[in-house]
Amino acid sequence: MLETFFNLEIARSAWPIILAGLGNTVLLSLVVVPLGLTGGLGLAMLASVRKPWVRYPLMAWVDFFRAFPPLVLLIFLFAGLPFAGLELGGFACVCIAFFLNTGAYYGEILRAGIESVPSGQTEAARSTGLGRVQTMLFVVLPQAVRNVLHDLLSNTLEVVKLTALGSVVAMPELLFQARQAQSLTYNPTPIVLAAVIYFVMLWPLVRLLSRLENRALAVRV
Amino acid sequence: MAARPIVEARGIHKHFGSHHVLKGVDLALAERELAFVIGPSGSGKSTLLRCLNRLEEPSSGSVVVDGVDMLDPRTDLNHARQRIGMVFQSFNLYPHMTALGNVTLALRKVAGKTREEADAVGRTALDRVGLADRAGHTPGQLSGGQQQRVAIARAIALEPRVMLFDEPTSSLDPELVGSVLGVMRDLRESGMAMVVVSHEMGFARNAADRVLFMDQGLIVEEGTPSQIFEAPAQERTRSFIGQIQKH
Ligand SMILES: Nc1ncnc2c1ncn2[C@@H]1O[C@H](COP(=O)(O)OP(=O)(O)OP(=O)(O)O)[C@@H](O)[C@H]1O
Ligand SMILES: [Mg+2]
Numbered sequence: 088m089l090e091t092f093f094n095l096e097i098a099r100s101a102w103p104i105i106l107a108g109l110g111n112t113v114l115l116s117l118v119v120v121p122l123g124l125t126g127g128l129g130l131a132m133l134a135s136v137r138k139p140w141v142r143y144p145l146m147a148w149v150d151f152f153r154a155f156p157p158l159v160l161l162i163f164l165f166a167g168l169p170f171a172g173l174e175l176g177g178f179a180c181v182c183i184a185f186f187l188n189t190g191a192y193y194g195e196i197l198r199a200g201i202e203s204v205p206s207g208q209t210e211a212a213r214s215t216g217l218g219r220v221q222t223m224l225f226v227v228l229p230q231a232v233r234n235v236l237h238d239l240l241s242n243t244l245e246v247v248k249l250t251a252l253g254s255v256v257a258m259p260e261l262l263f264q265a266r267q268a269q270s271l272t273y274n275p276t277p278i279v280l281a282a283v284i285y286f287v288m289l290w291p292l293v294r295l296l297s298r299l300e301n302r303a304l305a306v307r308v
Numbered sequence: 309m310a311a312r313p314i315v316e317a318r319g320i321h322k323h324f325g326s327h328h329v330l331k332g333v334d335l336a337l338a339e340r341e342l343a344f345v346i347g348p349s350g351s352g353k354s355t356l357l358r359c360l361n362r363l364e365e366p367s368s369g370s371v372v373v374d375g376v377d378m379l380d381p382r383t384d385l386n387h388a389r390q391r392i393g394m395v396f397q398s399f400n401l402y403p404h405m406t407a408l409g410n411v412t413l414a415l416r417k418v419a420g421k422t423r424e425e426a427d428a429v430g431r432t433a434l435d436r437v438g439l440a441d442r443a444g445h446t447p448g449q450l451s452g453g454q455q456q457r458v459a460i461a462r463a464i465a466l467e468p469r470v471m472l473f474d475e476p477t478s479s480l481d482p483e484l485v486g487s488v489l490g491v492m493r494d495l496r497e498s499g500m501a502m503v504v505v506s507h508e509m510g511f512a513r514n515a516a517d518r519v520l521f522m523d524q525g526l527i528v529e530e531g532t533p534s535q536i537f538e539a540p541a542q543e544r545t546r547s548f549i550g551q552i553q554k555h
Binding site for chain 1: 361386387388390392394396401402403404413417459462463
C-alpha cells in the first residue's frame with residue numbers, strides 16, 4: 088500500500104517536476120489574486136454609483152460570473168473562442184477567467200466592506216476637501232478592507248486552490264506537473280505529493296482564518 | 309458692518325424626492341459673527357448646513373462663501389470646502405488613524421503640504437483644542453469630548469473662514485460637553501465666523517450674536533439671544549422655547 092501511494096523512489100524522481108509545478112502555482116497565484124482584486128475593486132467602486140444605468144448592468148455582470156462555473160468559463164475561452172477565430176494561450180485564458188470569476192467574488196466582498204463604512208466618514212473627508220477618489224483610497228477602503236478581511240482571505244484561499252484549473256489548459260502548475268509525473272511513472276505517488284504540498288502551503292492561511300473567526304466571535308460576545 | 313458677508317445663502321430650496329425640506333432659506337453671516345440655529349427635529353437645520361458646503365445639493369438658490377460661488381460648476385469644490393470647516397454630531401473621526409493623522413490627512417492630500425509641514429500645523433491645531441499630548445492616540449482611545457475636539461482641530465487646521473457645527477455636543481455625556489463648548493468659545497473669541505446648530509442654550513446666550521429659529525424648512529424668526537429666548541414674537545418660536553426650557 089505504502090509502496091503504491093507513497094513510493095519514496097518515485098517521489099524522489101518526480102520531485103524536480105513537482106517543484107517546478109509548485110513554483111508555477113505560486114507565480115500563477117501571484118498573478119491571478121491581484122488581477123481578481125483589481126477587477127473586484129473596480130466593480131465595488133462602480134457599485135457606489137447609484138445610477139440605474141450603472142447599477143443593473145453591474146448586478147447582471149456580477150451575478151452572471153458568480154453563477155458561471157469557472158471551469159466551464161476557462162474551457163469556453165480556451166476551446167470555444169478559437170471557433171470565433173480568437174485563439175488565446177492557456178495563460179491568457181486563465182488570467183481572463185480568473186479576472187471575471189474571482190473579480191466578481193472579490194467585488195461582492197469589497198462592496199459589502201465599503202457599505203459597512205458609515206457615510207459620516209465620507210462626509211467628513213469630503214468636507215475637508217478630499218476628492219472622491221482620495222476619500223475612497225485613504226478613508227473608506229482601509230476601513231472596508233479591515234471589516235471584510237476574513238472574507239477576503241477566505242476567497243483568496245479559494246482562488247489559490249482554483250489555480251489547479253490551469254491544468255486543463257496545460258498550464259504547468261502543481262496539479263498538471265503531478266499528473267505528468269504520474270503518467271511517466273505509472274504511480275499515484277506524485278499526486279499524493281502534490282496534495283501534501285497544497286496542504287502545507289494553504290494550512291497556515293486556514294489557521295489564520297480560524298483565528299480571525301475566533302477573534303470576531305470574541306468581539307461579538 | 310458693511311463688509312461683504314462671509315456666507316451668503318439666498319432662497320435655498322431643497323427637495324428630497326417629493327419631500328420639500330428647505331423652502332426658501334436666506335442666511336447671511338458676517339465676518340466674526342456667530343449665528344446659532346435652533347428648531348424642532350426635522351425642521352431642516354442639518355440640511356441647511358450641508359447645503360452651505362454642498363454635502364447636500366440645493367435644489368435651487370445661491371450659496372456664496374468667502375466670495376466663492378459654491379454652486380457654480382466651475383468652482384473647484386474641493387478647494388472651496390477647505391474654507392468651510394464642518395463638525396458633526398457623531399465626530400466622524402477616521403478610526404484607523406491617530407489624532408494627528410486625522411488632522412493632517414487633508415493638509416497633505418489637499419493642501420499639498422509635506423508630512424513635516426502638515427505635522428507641524430496639525431500639532432498646533434491639536435494644541436489649540438488642548439490635545440497636544442494625544443496626537444498619537446487613535447479615536448478609540450479618546451473620550452467623546454476629546455474625539456470631538458480632534459474633529460474641530462481637523463477642521464481648523466485647514467484655516468477655514470467659517471465653521472459649521474451640527475449638534476457638536478448632542479452625543480456627548482453631560483460631563484464632557486463643557487470641554488467642547490470651551491473650545492468653541494475660544495474659537496469664537498479668535499474671530500472665527502460660525503454657524504452652530506445646537507440645543508446648548510447657555511452657550512447661545514453667552515456666545516451667539518444672533519439666534520435663528522427654523523421650523524418646517526423656513527427661518528421663522530431671528531434676533532439676539534435675549535430677543536428670541538425672552539421675547540419671541542412668533543407663537544411657534546414661543547412654544548418651541550417653552551418646550552426646551554422644560555427639559
Ligand atoms: N438624505 C435624505 N434623504 C431623504 N430625506 C432626508 C435626507 N436628509 C434629510 N431628510 C429629511 O429632511 C428633513 C430635515 O432633515 P434635517 O436632518 O435637516 O433636520 P434637522 O432639523 O437637522 O433635524 P434634527 O434636529 O433631528 O437633526 C427630515 O424630515 C429628514 O427626514
Ligand atoms: Mg440635524
